[in-house]
Structures are given as structure tokens and as C-alpha cells.
Amino acid sequence: MNYPMRSDLKVGAHFPDxxxxxxxxxxxxxxxxxxxxxxxxxxxxxxx
Numbered sequence: 001m002n003y004p005m006r007s008d009l010k011v012g013a014h015f016p017d018x019x020x021x022x023x024x025x026x027x028x029x030x031x032x033x034x035x036x037x038x039x040x041x042x043x044x045x046x047x048x
Contacts, residue, residue, distance in 0.1 A: 015041065 017031045030041070 015030070017029055019027050019029045022028050033039075
């Protein structure tokens with residue numbers, strides 16, 4: 001399938017600061033994990 005790219009997701013754009021639970025159930029913000037450093041965020045489906 002060829003999904004169209006969203007217009008607000010562009011190279012160099014700022015990613016929204018969001019919060020997700022870690023492996024222990026503690027909520028972590030993206031900004032806290034990156035601490036103003038560049039990063040790559042990958043979402044994937046998998047079987048662990």
C-alpha cells in the first residue's frame with residue numbers, strides 16, 4: 001500500500017511532545033528522554 005505523507009510531518013519539523021508508559025508502567029515524556037538531543041523515533045508492530 002502507498003499511504004500519502006501527512007503535510008505536517010516533514011524532514012526537520014519538530015515532533016509533538018507526547019507521553020507513553022515505559023516497560024514498568026511509568027509515564028515518560030519524549031522531551032525528558034531526549035533532553036534536547038536529536039533522536040530517531042521508530043514505531044513498529046512486532047511480537048515480543
